Amino acid sequence: MPAERSYIERPRYSCALSGAMTTVSALPRGVPILHAAPGCAGNTTWTQMGGGALQVGGYCGALTVPGTNVGENDVVFGGERRLREELEHTFEVIDGDIFVVVTGCVPAMIGDDVRSVVNEFHDARHAVVVADTGGFKGNSYYGYDLVLEALFRQYVRPEVAKVARRVNLWGVVPSWDVFWRGNLAELRGLLRSLGLEVNAFFTQDDSARAIREAASASLNIVVSDVYGVRPAEIFRELHGTDFLQIPMPIGPAASAEFLETVGERAGVTRRRIAAAVKRQTRAYFGYIETLADCFADMDLQRYAVVIGDANYATAVPRFLVEDLGWLPELVVYTDLLEDEAKAALARRHERIAEPLRPKVVFETDSEQIVRHFRELVPEGDGDRYQRRFSPAFVVGSSLDRRFAATIGAAHLSVSFPVANRAVLDRGYAGFSGSLRLVEDLLSSIVAGR
Amino acid sequence: MSERGTKSYFELLLPPKRETRLKPCTAYGGTLCGLRGGGAACLDTADRAFTQGSICLLLPAIGTISSLPNTAVLMHGAIGCGSSMHASTASMRSGSLVRRGAAVDSLWFSTAMNESDVISGGEQKLERALVEIDGRYAPRTIVVVSGCVPGVTGDDVEGVIARVQPSLSARVLPVHCEGFRTKIWATAYDAYYHAFGRYLFEAPPGAPPPDQARAQRTVNLLNVSSMGRVDELELERLLKLLDLEVNVFPVFADPERMYEVTRAGLSISTCPTHDDYLLTHLEERYGIPSVLRHMPIGIGNTGSWLRDVAARVGREAQAREIVAREEAELRFALERFRPVLEGKTVLVSAGEYRALATATLLSELGLRILAVRTFHHDEFAETEYETLAARAGADLTLNVANCQPFEEANLIRRLKPDVFLGHYAGNATASKLGVATHTIYNVGLNYVGYKGAYELAGRLYRQLKNPAFNRRLAAHAALPYRKGWYASEPFAYIRNQGEAEGAGRT
Numbered sequence: 001m002p003a004e005r006s007y008i009e010r011p012r013y014s015c016a017l018s019g020a021m022t023t024v025s026a027l028p029r030g031v032p033i034l035h036a037a038p039g040c041a042g043n044t045t046w047t048q049m050g051g052g053a054l055q056v057g058g059y060c061g062a063l064t065v066p067g068t069n070v071g072e073n074d075v076v077f078g079g080e081r082r083l084r085e086e087l088e089h090t091f092e093v094i095d096g097d098i099f100v101v102v103t104g105c106v107p108a109m110i111g112d113d114v115r116s117v118v119n120e121f122h123d124a125r126h127a128v129v130v131a132d133t134g135g136f137k138g139n140s141y142y143g144y145d146l147v148l149e150a151l152f153r154q155y156v157r158p159e160v161a162k163v164a165r166r167v168n169l170w171g172v173v174p175s176w177d178v179f180w181r182g183n184l185a186e187l188r189g190l191l192r193s194l195g196l197e198v199n200a201f202f203t204q205d206d207s208a209r210a211i212r213e214a215a216s217a218s219l220n221i222v223v224s225d226v227y228g229v230r231p232a233e234i235f236r237e238l239h240g241t242d243f244l245q246i247p248m249p250i251g252p253a254a255s256a257e258f259l260e261t262v263g264e265r266a267g268v269t270r271r272r273i274a275a276a277v278k279r280q281t282r283a284y285f286g287y288i289e290t291l292a293d294c295f296a297d298m299d300l301q302r303y304a305v306v307i308g309d310a311n312y313a314t315a316v317p318r319f320l321v322e323d324l325g326w327l328p329e330l331v332v333y334t335d336l337l338e339d340e341a342k343a344a345l346a347r348r349h350e351r352i353a354e355p356l357r358p359k360v361v362f363e364t365d366s367e368q369i370v371r372h373f374r375e376l377v378p379e380g381d382g383d384r385y386q387r388r389f390s391p392a393f394v395v396g397s398s399l400d401r402r403f404a405a406t407i408g409a410a411h412l413s414v415s416f417p418v419a420n421r422a423v424l425d426r427g428y429a430g431f432s433g434s435l436r437l438v439e440d441l442l443s444s445i446v447a448g449r
Numbered sequence: 450m451s452e453r454g455t456k457s458y459f460e461l462l463l464p465p466k467r468e469t470r471l472k473p474c475t476a477y478g479g480t481l482c483g484l485r486g487g488g489a490a491c492l493d494t495a496d497r498a499f500t501q502g503s504i505c506l507l508l509p510a511i512g513t514i515s516s517l518p519n520t521a522v523l524m525h526g527a528i529g530c531g532s533s534m535h536a537s538t539a540s541m542r543s544g545s546l547v548r549r550g551a552a553v554d555s556l557w558f559s560t561a562m563n564e565s566d567v568i569s570g571g572e573q574k575l576e577r578a579l580v581e582i583d584g585r586y587a588p589r590t591i592v593v594v595s596g597c598v599p600g601v602t603g604d605d606v607e608g609v610i611a612r613v614q615p616s617l618s619a620r621v622l623p624v625h626c627e628g629f630r631t632k633i634w635a636t637a638y639d640a641y642y643h644a645f646g647r648y649l650f651e652a653p654p655g656a657p658p659p660d661q662a663r664a665q666r667t668v669n670l671l672n673v674s675s676m677g678r679v680d681e682l683e684l685e686r687l688l689k690l691l692d693l694e695v696n697v698f699p700v701f702a703d704p705e706r707m708y709e710v711t712r713a714g715l716s717i718s719t720c721p722t723h724d725d726y727l728l729t730h731l732e733e734r735y736g737i738p739s740v741l742r743h744m745p746i747g748i749g750n751t752g753s754w755l756r757d758v759a760a761r762v763g764r765e766a767q768a769r770e771i772v773a774r775e776e777a778e779l780r781f782a783l784e785r786f787r788p789v790l791e792g793k794t795v796l797v798s799a800g801e802y803r804a805l806a807t808a809t810l811l812s813e814l815g816l817r818i819l820a821v822r823t824f825h826h827d828e829f830a831e832t833e834y835e836t837l838a839a840r841a842g843a844d845l846t847l848n849v850a851n852c853q854p855f856e857e858a859n860l861i862r863r864l865k866p867d868v869f870l871g872h873y874a875g876n877a878t879a880s881k882l883g884v885a886t887h888t889i890y891n892v893g894l895n896y897v898g899y900k901g902a903y904e905l906a907g908r909l910y911r912q913l914k915n916p917a918f919n920r921r922l923a924a925h926a927a928l929p930y931r932k933g934w935y936a937s938e939p940f941a942y943i944r945n946q947g948e949a950e951g952a953g954r955t
Contacts, residue, residue, distance in 0.1 A: 006560065007561065008558065008561050011529075011532065039634075040502075040505075042533070043529065044529075046536040046873075047536065051535035063503070064502065064878070066501055069500050069632070071632060089498055096929055105597050135529045135530070136527040136528070139528050367586065
């Protein structure tokens with residue numbers, strides 16, 4: 001994080017350990033083993049209860065995760081003995097396919113040699129992976145990266161033959177993208193429409209066995225400019241598979257481009273790509289066409305502010321501008337980002353031509369968003385003919401409801417925290433995902449009808 | 450409980466942890482009978498060779514602190530510490546809506562200590578954060594809640610606050626919540642009561658002078674956010690029948706008016722696990738007597754609670770009449786649920802007092818208690834064990850566990866209850882085993898007093914009438930335990946448990 005900051009207001013994520021725990025819980029029969037202080041699992045669980053769109057846990061998640069719950073004695077004498085004991089009994093009690101020891105701040109600070117303890121247990125019966133995820137190392141998106149990296153180094157079988165048309169898919173972060181399951185399913189569907197075989201790691205169609213063989217992929221796809229990028233680089237180094245980095249597509253325009261870019265890179269014939277684009281585009285507009293009357297008669301075009309993480313703040317504005325014909329004039333990235341990542345994300349919006357190109361800001365503090373907005377749209381002085389940002393919509397998180405109310409805008413929670421919605425298999429990626437987004441945006445406008 | 454010699458705990462920089470103060474126990478498996486008579490079988494040295502996720506004192510602490518109006522909470526620690534605020538925010542919104550007519554989000558920050566802060570310590574960062582938050586957000590109060598990282602680096606949080614306070618508009622106070630320091634998360638209540646007592650109990654200049662007459666009829670009603678407004682209203686209703694005025698403290702209390710807690714005639718606890726630390730202080734320092742014995746959950750318990758209060762204010766006869774009338778009305782109303790509830794078996798899991806009192810209530814409603822799980826055990830609950838044992842029998846299973854759902858899963862498979870009542874984030878295990886579930890704690894629902902007994906009965910009636918959600922779930926979802934675990938003795942991983950007659954440990 002930038003060194004000059006002394007605080008972050010209401011961080012829209014938790015720590016590296018927390019993200020690592022939820023990521024492992026999302027793996028097929030994945031079991032996180034926390035080597036951490038007693039509250040770390042609970043903090044993650046409560047955070048999910050609050051912001052996770054009513055999804056908590058998983059096969060082995062929330063308070064069910066094994067953990068050492070290190071205390072004051074361990075701080076003094078080291079936590080290795082406790083970890084050894086915990087691992088020994090974990091295999092007696094817990095049934096799973098991928099066990100990952102994730103470490104919290106306290107063991108990281110007291111310098112426990114976690115890896116050598118874990119190595120005692122690494123045998124044919126159970127592979128145990130270690131991810132060094134001391135919470136102070138970064139946020140929960142970073143925890144996702146650290147788990148992937150650990151899997152690539154310690155779990156994925158090296159030196160396997162590449163299989164043509166087999167791809168790995170990363171960049172959608174379980175739990176912290178509350179639509180992760182739906183998004184991954186949509187993206188898998190897109191890739192399958194090109195005849196590709198997809199290993200997405202975290203869906204119900206994935207398995208530990210396939211993850212073990214992930215090095216057989218001939219291409220990796222990272223649908224993010226930030227999440228999963230560093231692991232993909234490491235994967236390339238370790239397993240020799242190159243990766244394609246492309247934003248998570250939402251809507252027919254971005255999804256068509258996604259299919260074309262990926263298809264070309266994966267060696268899919270132009271004809272097959274064109275057919276996949278055509279079929280899915282037609283399906284999208286087959287639904288949209290019945291909206292035309294109400295869209296016009298009810299004046300459903302909106303000015304918009306989009307506030308979100310690196311994936312949503314990139315993908316949603318593009319969809320609003322190019323497909324829905326809305327006017328997203330301010331885009332706010334709420335992630336903690338390095339300058340390089342900020343520049344890459346800002347460039348994504350340059351494809352939108354003036355005068356439609358939104359103003360892009362990087363702001364972690366919710367209360368400061370209104371200030372950025374006022375720089376764009378000064379507060380009215382009551383003049384009948386002043387420029388108004390109305391009718392307006394805020395696509396953000398549940399923390400942005402106050403801002404939306406301040407500027408008189410409708411609101412939809414999309415990016416974490418999503419306290420005020422229930423989400424299970426819904427996703428916004430792809431062609432049909434964007435239909436869900438249209439439904440949700442417009443339902444929010446007409447709810448009081 | 451008396452304070453140490455002539456010196457109050459509140460004169461110390463940090464409150465003692467409960468391990469030192471109360472010798473509580475967090476690991477026990479046996480029968481209720483095995484624990485009675487001084488708790489010889491439940492030792493503070495007992496622990497487990499296998500443990501699962503738990504919570505720490507930080508979580509319940511910020512659950513209350515996040516409710517204070519005009520207050521910023523500054524988490525001093527790694528970036529994720531206190532992200533449970535996303536859950537507290539929901540309670541803050543609903544709680545402020547019902548109390549003040551507007552849903553308000555909690556305002557909170559993190560110093561987000563990173564790798565270089567771990568090396569150099571977080572004091573400078575904390576100081577700058579306080580100055581900047583004070584200038585930019587202008588809260589009236591800033592509560593610095595410190596987590597594990599500054600606990601290990603040894604940051605002098607009090608020193609930073611003392612240094613920077615003169616230049617700030619906001620009043621700043623420290624609450625220590627280093628999770629690794631204690632296994633007893635009820636230490637959370639001591640942690641913030643300690644800070645409130647040390648920093649906020651002095652009346653500020655310009656505060657109205659104490660009004661003796663008003664103080665005599667005013668009682669402090671303690672609520673550490675384990676009750677919602679609906680529960681407060683029920684207790685206020687009962688206390689008003691005794692002609693008492695109620696000052697609810699500390700949840701949703703304005704820090705600038707917290708001194709009012711020192712101007713009451715009596716303090717009333719709703720849970721001894723929560724409140725003994727503060728009430729002892731209020732007695733010793735401010736001469737305010739207190740009632741700290743029963744939790745007003747359960748028909749008999751509510752009567753005992755109310756009679757205890759009445760005895761302190763000389764209104765015993767009034768209380769007797771109220772209790773008789775309320776009980777008669779309630780028992781008549783409960784008849785409609787009895788055919789469904791009578792004889793149903795139940796397993797209860799929660800904080801010690803809450804679990805025991807709720808079990809007693811369930812027994813009064815006609816259910817049969819199979820087992821009680823409590824987060825910890827200490828001396829305060831002895832009377833509550835007696836009450837439950839008298840009603841439900843001393844041979845029921847007792848499991849002291851700070852969560853540990855693997856023991857719970859084993860118990861549920863063995864005992865096959867009809868219904869399970871678990872704490873926040875603690876019902877999914879039972880759900881996946883197909884048992885009807887109901888939350889034992891939710892600030893939107895009514896549990897306490899006579900109305901609470903009725904409302905709980907109504908909700909259980911509803912759950913038992915159609916438990917299809919859990920039944921269907923159990924048929925298709927799996928818990929992550931090996932088959933062999935279900936065949937093992939449920940308390941196989943507890944060690945150093947004391948031996949007592951009937952402890953039932955193999």
